[in-house]
Amino acid sequence: MLTDIAMFLQDQGELAMGSRLKALSERLYAIADEVYRASGQTLEARAFPLLRYLQVKGPATVTEIAAAIGQTHSAVSQAVAKLRRGGWLVRRRDRADARRGLLELSAEAEARLDRLGPQWRAIRRGVRAAAARCGGDLLGALAAFEREVARGELTREILAEHARIDAARVEIHPYRADWREHFYRLNAGWLERYFALEPIDRQVLSDPDTHVLAPGGAIFFAALDGEVIGTCALLKEAPGVYEVSKMAVEPGFRGRGAGGLLLDAVIAEFRRRRGRTLFLESNRKLAPALRLYERAGFVHHPAPRPGSHYARADVYMVYEGKR
Missing domain, CATH: 3.40.630.30 (Gcn5-related N-acetyltransferase (GNAT))
Structure with a gap:
């Protein structure tokens, strides 16, 4: 069931699009976290863009990461501090320019992320399938998608996909x-x-x-x-x-x-x-x-x-x- 707040935001149509997307974003983070927890992983969904960038692109500065993932320098700096405390990131000097500090994944983080392919594939599949079922105009599709999320269907679908992918050879x-x-x-x-x-x-x-x-x-x-x-x-x-x-x-x-x-x-x-x-x-x-x-x-x-x-x-x- 949708909450009264969600119903109110829907009634505001285009005026509340940002608020609705923010609320949906929070729920999607929670779903991804649930998927990670269900498979014994400690990754937080909010850290995914930063960690995935370093996994795919290699060592980078805070400025480069912020520009690539669409977040502010301050937000990335705060996330980096937390991830360094958690053992996910290490900082080193750029060999080509000692004034530049580069961030890179720790060996432990590399190993953790190299096991998350099945979860990521399951999330991709679940979101893609839910979005396809919603069809129609953007606002209508968003409302249908919000209902999918609220009913727990997306979570169930992603978890089922993950179980199947993880069991595959x-x-x-x-x-x-x-x-x-x-x-x-x-x-x-x-x-x-x-x-x-x-x-x-x-x-x-x-x-x-x-x-x-x-x-x-x-x-x-x-x-x-x-x-x-x-x-x-x-x-x-x-x-x-x-x-x-x-x-x-x-x-x-x-x-x-x-x-x-x-x-x-x-x-x-x-x-x-x-x-x-x-x-x-x-x-x-x-x-x-x-x-x-x-x-x-x-x-x-x-x-x-x-x-x-x-x-x-x-x-x-x-x-x-x-x-």
């Missing part, structure tokens, strides 16, 4: 044309965070049919409950010589084994083709990825690969099989 699929956009999206995300999109990256990611599949390569996708969360490519360098490339798993879904399954699929395809050499190039910054490659049977070579295509590559590994 990661599945590996071969290349699908309708998933091509995810090949670009997932790889561009981590490249822009840690390095930069180089010309060869843009070329391959924008047209994988021409630059990966046509020369004899392969692309695999990891999906959870029907939605893509990861990808990896097998590039044909020369007859019998292949490269593992463009491995990416969506932030929030790491730790579910998607990376290992993708790598297994690429290695299996390499063997199926009776390849002679399988190599990869990476960077020392990407320690979790390097550990994954090592476990899979890739061995470090003492120097970067001669003639490397990538300016960022300072690691060269060749597959020798699991020992």
